[in-house]
Amino acid sequence: MLEPPNEGDWGRAFRDDDATNIHAAGFATVRLPVRFAAHAATSPPYTIDPAFMARVRHVLETNVAAGLNVILDMHNYDELMADPAGQRARFAALWQQVAAEFRDQPDNVWFELMNEPNGNLNDSTLAATFAPALAAVRASNPDRIVIVGGQNWSGIDSLATSPIPDDPHIVVTFHYYDPFDFTHQGATWINPVLPTGRQFGTAADNAQLDGALVKVTNFINRTGRVPFVGEYGAFEEIPEAQRAAYYRTVSSAFASIGVQSCAWGYTNTFNLWRDGTGWIHPILDGIATTTTMP
Structure with missing residues (x-):
């Protein structure tokens, strides 16, 4: 806003x-x-x-x-x-x-x-x-x-290379929108616009998410710092059941290794809330977290 x-x-x-x-x-x-x-x-x-x-x-x-x-x-x-x-x-x-x-x-x-x-x-x-x-x-x-x-839109691979300030009160973040051809399908600000109809939850998707957990765990072991997912989400025009599966799967996966996450967003483009009808409960109710803090 x-x-x-x-x-x-x-x-x-x-x-x-x-x-x-x-x-x-x-x-x-x-x-x-x-x-x-x-x-x-x-x-x-x-x-x-x-x-x-x-x-x-x-x-x-x-x-x-x-x-x-x-x-x-x-x-x-x-x-x-x-x-x-x-x-x-x-x-x-x-x-x-x-x-x-x-x-x-x-x-x-x-x-x-x-x-x-x-x-x-x-x-x-x-x-x-x-x-x-x-x-x-x-x-x-x-x-x-x-x-x-870190660099490249704070994608998960930035955890491996980004310089971290020598400061005890620093928390590192990364953003997770993988697979991008699922999360941003049909989004008009992406050029070229990605084709719609991409489903989430294939074996390759699951392997990619498992690999992401390894990358985060490696970062924690190397630095002693627990990062958090500053953004994750799926475009609002993707079918609701598919969006719900994505938010549930991604948030639960990172929570399983003690990493908290912020869902993007509230009312616009990746919305969890619609004015007039309220919360999109299949998505809202699937979001998971952890009590682990950096």
């Missing part, structure tokens, strides 16, 4: 009762994607629009008041992906402002430095790009959990 250029561009705006609705359904956490870069000056000191910042604060605090943990995620900073070196100072300045604005929040508010690094924001540039932004966060939030993801 806050990740498009302007709230409401890609679906409806946030309503305060969304937070109570999500909590009542049994969820513990919401991930709040925000396009801060679209609401900030492009020259120093890169000031974020105060009205937009106030709106983000309202949405965040409404979710916290409803009893939810919140992951505040910087999202869709396309300029950073294209030119990490040229945007590095602005990226750090944005985080300096965001971190200072929300330093009064409780410990169950976490910051996510950047959603799905891609393009030129890759293993060769991530450390140099994240370091000043993390330092800007630490200036006002020395102990707050900060989430980092």
Whole structure:
């Protein structure tokens, strides 16, 4: 809701009762994607629009008041992906402002430095790009959990290669949309549009998921850190029973090795909720989790 250029561009705006609705359904956490870069000056000191910042604060605090943990995620900073070196100072300045604005929040508010690094924001540039932004966060939030993801849209293979900041309060994330030709079939923003009719649950699909669990387990054994699935899901136009099978199978698989997950999303494109009819219960009721924490 806050990740498009302007709230409401890609679906409806946030309503305060969304937070109570999500909590009542049994969820513990919401991930709040925000396009801060679209609401900030492009020259120093890169000031974020105060009205937009106030709106983000309202949405965040409404979710916290409803009893939810919140992951505040910087999202869709396309300029950073294209030119990490040229945007590095602005990226750090944005985080300096965001971190200072929300330093009064409780410990169950976490910051996510950047959603799905891609393009030129890759293993060769991530450390140099994240370091000043993390330092800007630490200036006002020395102990707050900060989430980092790796290159290539934070796909699972990024766990093997991504640089991890030397910071005890870092949690690593990855996103899981495999098999992509199932989860994104028919999605019009994919070029070329993937053909529809792909079914989930083949022997190859199961082997791919088993392989993913091995990759995550290897990461845990190598680093001593437990990552989490920051996003997983299937496009809303896929038949409901197939979507339900996907959410159930993927969430259960990662939960079986002590890894928590955030389902994407709430109301738009990969929806779990439909305005007018409510929760899609075959999907909602199949989502699994674990009490393991990083």
